Amino acid sequence: MKVNELRTQRAGLIEQARAAFAGADAAKRAPTDEERAKYDEFMKQAGLMKADILRLEALETEERELAQTNAEPNKPNPKIEAPNLNLKTKLGDSEIRAAAHYIRTGDGSGLKRDTSFGVEQRASNNTDMNITTPADGGYAVPVGHYQGIIAKRDELMIPQRVGVMNIPGIGATVNVPYDDGTANEFVSTAETVGFDQDAPVLNQAAMTLVLYSKKCTFSYQLLNDEDSRLMEFLNDYVGRALALTHNDLFITECLASGTAVALGAAAAVTAGDPETLSYAIKPEYLDNCAFIMARATEGKIRKLTGNLYQYQATPANGSAPNPSPAQGGGELVGFPIFNSTKVPVVGAGNKSMLFGNFSRVGMREAPSLTFLRDPYTGAGNGQVILYYYLQTVYKVLTAEAVLYGKHPTA
Numbered sequence: 001m002k003v004n005e006l007r008t009q010r011a012g013l014i015e016q017a018r019a020a021f022a023g024a025d026a027a028k029r030a031p032t033d034e035e036r037a038k039y040d041e042f043m044k045q046a047g048l049m050k051a052d053i054l055r056l057e058a059l060e061t062e063e064r065e066l067a068q069t070n071a072e073p074n075k076p077n078p079k080i081e082a083p084n085l086n087l088k089t090k091l092g093d094s095e096i097r098a099a100a101h102y103i104r105t106g107d108g109s110g111l112k113r114d115t116s117f118g119v120e121q122r123a124s125n126n127t128d129m130n131i132t133t134p135a136d137g138g139y140a141v142p143v144g145h146y147q148g149i150i151a152k153r154d155e156l157m158i159p160q161r162v163g164v165m166n167i168p169g170i171g172a173t174v175n176v177p178y179d180d181g182t183a184n185e186f187v188s189t190a191e192t193v194g195f196d197q198d199a200p201v202l203n204q205a206a207m208t209l210v211l212y213s214k215k216c217t218f219s220y221q222l223l224n225d226e227d228s229r230l231m232e233f234l235n236d237y238v239g240r241a242l243a244l245t246h247n248d249l250f251i252t253e254c255l256a257s258g259t260a261v262a263l264g265a266a267a268a269v270t271a272g273d274p275e276t277l278s279y280a281i282k283p284e285y286l287d288n289c290a291f292i293m294a295r296a297t298e299g300k301i302r303k304l305t306g307n308l309y310q311y312q313a314t315p316a317n318g319s320a321p322n323p324s325p326a327q328g329g330g331e332l333v334g335f336p337i338f339n340s341t342k343v344p345v346v347g348a349g350n351k352s353m354l355f356g357n358f359s360r361v362g363m364r365e366a367p368s369l370t371f372l373r374d375p376y377t378g379a380g381n382g383q384v385i386l387y388y389y390l391q392t393v394y395k396v397l398t399a400e401a402v403l404y405g406k407h408p409t410a
Contacts, residue, residue: 002056003053003056003057003060006049006052006053006056007053009049010046010049010050010053013042013043013045013046013049014042014043014046016038016042017038017039017042017043017046020035020036020038020039020042021035021039023035100230100231102373103218103223103230103234103373103384103386106373106375145231145234145235145371148231148232148234148235148239149234149235149238149239149242149369150239150369151235151239152235152236152238152239152240152242152243153239153240153242153243153246154243155239155243156239156240156243156244156247157242157243157246157247158246158247158250158251158292158338158340159246159247159250159358159361159363159394160246161338162288162290162292162336162338162358162359163288163358163359164250164358164359164361164362164363164394165359165360165361165362165363165397166362166363166364166365167207167362167363167364168364169207169364169366170366172208172209173206173207173208173209174206174207174364175204175205175206175207176204176205176206176207176362176395176397177202177203177204178202178203178204178205178397178398184198205362205395205397207362207364207393207395208393209364209366209391209392209393210391210392210393211389211390211391212245212389212390212391212392213387213388213389214238214241214387214388214389215385215386215387215388216234216237216238216385216386216388217378217383217384217385217386218383218384218385218386219382219383220382220383220384221382223384234386238369238388242369242390244342246392247340247342248342249392249393249394250361250363250394251292251340251342251343251354252342252394253361253394253395253396254292254354254356254358254361254396254402254404255343255351255354255404257395257396257399257402258354258356258396258399258402258403258404259399259400259402259403259404260351260403260404260406261276261277261280261403261404261405261406262276262405262406262408263276263352263353263405263406263407263408264276265407265408266347266348266349266407266408266409266410267346267347267348267407268300268346269297269300269301269304269346269352270304271304273301273353273405274291274301274311274332274333274353274355275333276405277291277353277355277403277405278333278334278335278355280403281355281356281357281400281401281403282400282401285356285357285360285398285400285401286357287357288357288358288359289335289355289356289357290335290336290337290338290355290356290358291332291335291336291337291338291353291354291355292337292338292339292340292343292353292354292355293337293339293340293343293352293353293354294339294340294341294343294344294345294352295339295341296345296346297343297345297346297352297353298332298337298339300346301332311332311333335355346407347407348407348408348409348410349406349407349408349409350406350407351404351405351406351407352405352406352407353404353405354402354403354404354405355403355404355405356401356402356403357398357401357402358402360396360397360398360401360402361394361395361396361397361402362394362395362396362397363392363393363394363395364392364393365390365391365392366391367390367391368390369388369389369390370388370389370390371386371387371388372386372387372388372389373385373386373387374386374387
């Protein structure tokens with residue numbers, strides 16, 4: 001028996017089950033035992049038939065899949081398979097190749113799924129590729145490409161390494177409440193005496209997303225000469241640019257909205273500058289503190305000497321000091337230190353050091369990194385343009401938890 005015939009019979013059983021209660025409904029009374037028995041029998045048969053329908057549907061799916069597997073390998077099924085538009089890069093034997101194939105040709109069939117035949121199959125998007133309709137051009141970055149970009153971003157992105165707070169929300173602006181007062185201690189309370197009345201002092205910060213974008217242009221020749229190594233290049237290039245963008249926004253906000261602490265000299269680091277910063281912060285914020293500064297600034301601190309190296313273990317056999325790795329991992333006066341070119345170097349009036357509990361800085365990112373392929377704008381010059389864009393914003397939520405060291409002007 002065919003699936004459609006079973007569905008028709010099952011619909012009839014459900015109608016009979018409804019009719020079994022028709023008399024009770026019309027008389028506005030409870031169903032009799034006989035009416036309930038009829039209803040139960042009809043629904044029982046309908047349930048058994050539903051199981052038969054599911055079995056037949058599964059059988060037909062397996063038969064279709066088997067037929068597809070046994071089909072002639074060089075004879076594509078026009079309903080399921082999409083043409084391989086570039087023989088150098090296969091349509092989609094891996095997600096990386098599928099993404100590279102899409103970048104070269106605009107054929108996104110390897111990145112999409114269609115379940116109209118009962119099983120998931122790659123299928124072409126039956127429309128022209130354009131930059132006006134998001135569904136036809138605005139792909140979210142393919143999974144493998146996205147992971148590659150994010151992996152490279154995470155190697156260099158300081159906000160994530162120092163524990164910046166991710167702020168959820170919907171819409172362009174989210175008003176984030178934060179504690180804007182001093183936490184008061186509990187009050188000693190005698191028996192039968194009323195509890196001490198207390199409440200936090202709240203304020204709010206408006207976090208409005210800003211769009212950031214990058215455009216990459218590739219010639220047809222480059223796209224055709226490269227295999228999937230193109231993805232390695234894009235992962236590295238876009239990932240590094242993404243990290244630098246986040247670092248710039250994060251550090252700019254910290255230097256603009258944090259709390260200033262005066263350093264010892266206008267154009268030099270002095271012994272005691274790191275301690276000045278680290279001891280200026282309130283002890284309740286010490287659980288997650290770190291230094292951020294330019295690598296050159298750290299180098300100046302490490303080279304400060306007296307009888308012994310003050311901020312570096314005294315090197316053995318006269319060898320040179322070994323500063324912290326570029327991506328952090330070293331310490332300064334007991335706290336982690338991270339390097340970034342986005343922090344100004346030592347100089348009169350400059351803010352050359354950041355120190356604080358950076359979990360008191362909020363970050364929003366919505367949507368995450370998005371990708372668009374435009375084959376039209378540069379077609380006259382034999383070029384394909386790739387657009388990457390995201391929306392993000394950083395905001396210091398507790399200014400006293402984020403300090404920056406500022407050199408005097410003279």
